[in-house]
Amino acid sequence: MKLQYEVQMTNIPNDLYLFSAWQEAYVNQATFIGKALDLEEINKNILAGSGSQVSKVSCALLPEIVSEYIILPVGATLTQLCSPKIVSRGEVDSSKLFESSLTIPGRNTTAFFLVKNLLPKFKEIHESCHDEILASFKKEETTLTLMIHSTKSLEEEHGLKEVVNLYDLWVEKTGQKLLPLGCLVAKRSLGKEKLIELTQCLSRSLSYADENQPKILDLIMQRRKSQNKEAILQGINAWVTNETRSISKKGEEAIFCLLKMASPECFKIWSPEELIFNPNM
Helix, strand or coil: CCCEEEEEEECCHHHHHHHHHHHCCCCCCCEEEEEEECHHHHHHHHHCCCCCCEEEEEHHHHHHHCCCEEECCCCCEEECCCCCEEEECCCCCHHHHHHCEEEECCCCCHHHHHHHHHCCCCCEEEECCHHHCCHHHHHCCCCEEEECCCCHHHHHHHCCEEEEEHHHHHHHHHCCCCEEEEEEEEEHHHCHHHHHHHHHHHHHHHHHHHHCHHHHHHHHHHHCCCCCHHHHHHHHHHHCCHHHHCCCHHHHHHHHHHHHHHCCCHHHHCCHHHHECCCCC
16 A cells, blocks of 8 residues: 655745656655645744645754754755845845845745845845735835745846845855755654655656656646746756755755754754765665
8 A cells, every 4th residue: 555645845846846746646656645835834834833744844944843854865955056036126225225124935934044144134024925925026015025936037027136146145154055945854753664765756756857847847837827938947947956856965065054054053963964864874
C-alpha cells in the first residue's frame, strides 16, 4: 500500500514545477496530498503548530523549527540571478529612502529578514500576500515594495524600478555567492525510510518536469492564469536550479551562514549534519 504525504507548498511557478508531476500522479511511488498557499501563510502555520509533514518555508525561519523539521536536499531556492529586491513605481529620493513605508510579503520571509539585518529601519512596514502585492502600487498606499520573486518581464510589465538589490548586500556582508531564500522541510518524526522515499518522490517529480516541460508548463498556466507564459518561464529558469535538484556543499555553506546570522545559538545545539537530511547516511 502506497504511503500518503501531506504537503504545504507555494503557488509560485518554481514550486508548481517541482510538485506538478507528483501531484498529477506521473510519479506514483507515494500519494501526494497537497495545498498551495502563500509562503507567509505556510510560515505562520508551522509556527502555530499546524504545519504539514512536508512544507516549503523561508530559510530565515529554520532556527525556530529545526527541532521538529529537517531540511530536505531537494526543492531548495538558492539564488544568484534573481534576487529579492525593493522596487518602486517611480523615482525615489535615496536620501529619504528610509523615511518611506515599505510593503512586504511577510515578516517571517527571508527577504524581510535581510531587510532588517542589512538595511536601516524603514518608517513603516505594511504586509500584503505575494499574489496581491502588486496591487499596492495601484492603491498608492506605499512607494516601495519588497519583491521576493521579481523578473525582468514582471518589472517591465508594471513599470517597476529597482531601488535596492538584496543579493548584492548579502554578498557584500557574507562573501557567499548563493542566497538561500526557501527550502523544503519534513518532520523529523517521519523517520529515515520515509524521508528517503520523500526525497526520491521529489527528485523523480523534478526529473519528470525537466523531461516533459511543455506538459508541466500547461499545468502551471492553468493554476497561474494571472501570469503570462513568458513571466512563468522566466521564474522557472531563474528559481529552479541545480541547487533545487540537490543542495551542493556551497549551498549548504550558504544556508549555514544564514542560520548563524539568524541564530548563532543554533549550531551549539545542532551539528550541520543534523540540519540537512542525507539519504546516504
